[in-house]
Amino acid sequence: MASRVDGWFLLLSALALISAGNAAWMLIDPAYWYSDLPAGVPDFGNYNEHFVRDIGCAFLTFALALAWAAFRPATRAPLVAIxxxxxxxxALLHIYDTARGFVEADHWWLDLPGVYTPAVLLMAMTYRLIGDAPAPTNARL
Known part of the structure; x- marks a missing residue:
C-alpha cells in the first residue's frame, strides 16, 4: 500500500490544524479572539459572543473537512472545493467591505494573511485537485 503522507497530506493537515486552532479559540474564548486577533475584527462591528461561536463552528467544520481530505485522497477534490x-x-465579503469604506484601507494588508491567502490557496488547490481527480468510482468515502 502506498504511503498517504505526500505533499497534499502535509498541506491539508497544516490547514486543518490552523482552522481547528482558530475554531478552538473562537469557541473557548470568543471575547479574547474578538479583541486580540491581529486582524482588526472590532473594526467590522460590535462583539457578539454567539456570532463568534457560530463562526467558530464553521471553522471547525472546515478543519474536519480538510483533515478528512488529508487522510482520504479520494475525497480531496470535493472537500477542498466545499x-x-x-x-x-x-474573502469577497472582506473585499467588498474594504472597497466600500466600511473599514479602513489598512484592512487590505490586515486581511491578507488570514482571509485572502487561504482563499487563493484553497481555490488553487481545488483547481489542481479537480484536474488530478480520477474518474468517479464506487469508492468508499
Missing amino acids: SAVFFVAH
Whole structure:
C-alpha cells in the first residue's frame, strides 16, 4: 500500500490544524479572539459572543473537512472545493467591505494573511485537485 503522507497530506493537515486552532479559540474564548486577533475584527462591528461561536463552528467544520481530505485522497477534490467556497465567499465579503469604506484601507494588508491567502490557496488547490481527480468510482468515502 502506498504511503498517504505526500505533499497534499502535509498541506491539508497544516490547514486543518490552523482552522481547528482558530475554531478552538473562537469557541473557548470568543471575547479574547474578538479583541486580540491581529486582524482588526472590532473594526467590522460590535462583539457578539454567539456570532463568534457560530463562526467558530464553521471553522471547525472546515478543519474536519480538510483533515478528512488529508487522510482520504479520494475525497480531496470535493472537500477542498466545499471549503474553498466558504473561504472565497469570506474573502469577497472582506473585499467588498474594504472597497466600500466600511473599514479602513489598512484592512487590505490586515486581511491578507488570514482571509485572502487561504482563499487563493484553497481555490488553487481545488483547481489542481479537480484536474488530478480520477474518474468517479464506487469508492468508499
